[in-house]
Amino acid sequence: MKKKSIKTLKFIGLGFLEPLINLISGEEPKKNLSLLAKNILFPILSVFLFLFLWYCGATALYNKEANIRIEKARSEQGKAEAQKMRECIASGDVSCQPNTLPSPAQVYKAYLVLWKDHLAISDKKIAFKEKTAETNTLRAEQGLSPIKYTGRPSFLDQIGTSLKTVAAGFLLALFIAVPLGIIIGLSDVLRKSFNWLIQILKPVSPVVWLLLVFMIVKTVITDPDLDKSFIISFISVGLCSMWATLINTSMGVATVDKDFINVSKVLKLSVGQNIFKIILPASFPLIFTGLRITTSVAWMVLIAIELLAQSPGLGSFVWEEFQNGANDSNAKIIVAMFVIGIIGFMLDRIMFAVQNLMTFNKA
Amino acid sequence: MAILELKNVSKSYGSGSSKIVVLENINLSVEDGEFVAIVGFSGSGKTTLINMINGLEFPDQGEVLLHGKPITGPGPDRGVIFQNYSLLPWLSVYKNIKLSVDQVFPKLKRKEKDEHIKSYIDMVNLTPAIDKMPSELSGGMRQRVSVARALAMNPDVLLMDEPLSALDALTRGSLQEEIVKIWSQDKKTAIMITNDVDEGILMADRIIPLNPGPKATLGPEFNITFERPRNVTALNKDADYKKLRNEILEYLIEVGATRKQVSNKKYTLPDLKPVMPGRIIFRKKKKKEKVKYF
Secondary structure: OHHHHHHHHHHOOOHHHHHHHHHHOOOOHHHHHHHHHHHHHHHHHHHHHHHHHHHHHHHHHHHHHHHHHHHHHHHHHOHHHHHHHHHHHHHOOHHHOOOOOOOHHHHHHHHHHHHHHHHHHHHHHHHHHHHHHHHHHHHHHOOOOOOOOOOOOOHHHHHHHHHHHHHHHHHHHHHHHHHHHHHHHHOHHHHHHHHHHHHHHOOOOHHHHHHHHHHHHHHHOOOOOOOHHHHHHHHHHHHHHHHHHHHHHHHHHHOOOHHHHHHHHHOOOOHHHHHHHHHHHHHHHHHHHHHHHHHHHHHHHHHHHHHHHOOOOHHHHHHHHHHHOOOOHHHHHHHHHHHHHHHHHHHHHHHHHHHHHHOOOOO | OEEEEEEEEEEEEOOHHHOEEEEEEEEEEEEOOOEEEEEEOOOOOHHHHHHHHHOOOOOOEEEEEEOOEEOOOOOOOEEEEOOOOOOOOOOOHHHHHHHHHHHHOOOOOHHHHHHHHHHHHHHOOOHHHOOOOHHHOOHHHHHHHHHHHHHHOOOOEEEEEOOOOOOOHHHHHHHHHHHHHHHHHHOOEEEEEEOOHHHHHHHOOEEEEEOOOOOEOEOOOEEOOOOOOOOHHHHHHOHHHHHHHHHHHHHHHHHHHHHHOOOOOOOOOOOOOOOOHHHOOOOOOOOOOOOOOO
């Protein structure tokens, strides 16, 4: 039981929790306690240190912004107005709040607001579904498409859209880059002749890819029912992120251990068997490293791409909040920043676990 | 009748001025059921020789004949035991062997295949480790899997390229006995490459030294007539054994010594005097002196 849980933790990359489990089972308390402090306590302390520094920085910026406002009121409108501004800021009135880096407390408040907003919207959605249930069954009988909820998406809906886009983009990258990488990796001639193209396209900015995809999709897809912004953004994400997998796959296939190739030759394996039984498994470690890089790149470029493609995900959430300029907009942007970071971290852990599952231990 | 014949085989790598002739004029004929050991220094072209027999490389001149027909490529009629095991690390012991059995006996029924594989795993005493991955096995166990894999293909000729040289002395001894035991059960033709004369005497019917390269040729063959099964301790006391061993070693040392004396060219070194760090004096030079380097 204990060994199994440690193994599972290590498998998903949470090996630092091992001393905690040892401690619970009462094994070497002194050693495990110091390990626990090193592995868990100090990282937690560093979180508090980070929050403290953030708080100090935010307060300093807040005071500076407030002083600028008061000074401006004094020089433009006179002493009385300056006094009024000072009182207004001190009272915490929304109309005259200094707009700067939000403090941790404000960010937490914004997080609560977003959560409440999500609950309210999901209530609305359920109500809408109940209301339209009858009409929709009627419409289905007549062969018409059902009426869909077209209201504002909540923050969680936007996270869902983003994840969907990344998943679609990742799959696109997988299905383009891995087969292409294998073909290029198998042939020295192909690798040399296409290397320049890969090297040129690899550093191209996500924005340029988006515009390129936009040019093509705009002409190819004319059906108004299709979600064009989603299609454009997931294709751009796929095209941006596939290069790491492509290069790693071709590298992996090209550098398969000569001993394995000799085994395949001695057994006279056919071309297909050679690829699927020898070359692919032998290059899995490199392919999965490439796929891990692809996921993190996909998640990173997604925000910029959604922002430009108007796809209703996290990217457009950030952009809309920035344009919105409400008094808690900045705090909401910081919430989005943390959510993006945490999801990116989780995606990487998932890929890490899949990599461990699929690849062999080096003998 | 000779099952395997090498006729005037020569092999070289590179071309032009960088051409190196590895093997020259190799003549060898191996009888059916014979155990031949080829002993030589490292770098003398032993692996090239065995690669030409298993079909991974081809001779420049001469021909390699198996059953009287020239070899056109690798094939399952020649089982190979590689020096570094060459097990596929993503497959278990069972599946590593199954891969070769699937390839050689595609028409066998599933149950028969299973029995076939298990019997060979049992032969090398690895039944308890049947589902283990190669990374979980010791070096000796891995080499035994490799032996089982080669034998499970039921080859006409068993080729071994320094099969035991990566193992420690103790494991080596027990595997030597095991390989000979398995060989004597099936009476396959076996060709083993080794750098250990004792190993050759213990296992083989015939030892052929490979003179050191470049342009390596085969030396005079030594027949080993000790009765099987051979016992290491008994052999060690045998006077004939000592004599044979010394003969082979003397021959090898002699040909090895001639290799060292290949070049008689003398190199003259330039007459240089070092500048010691403490002697550098920062002062205006009065006269520009030409520095003589040679």
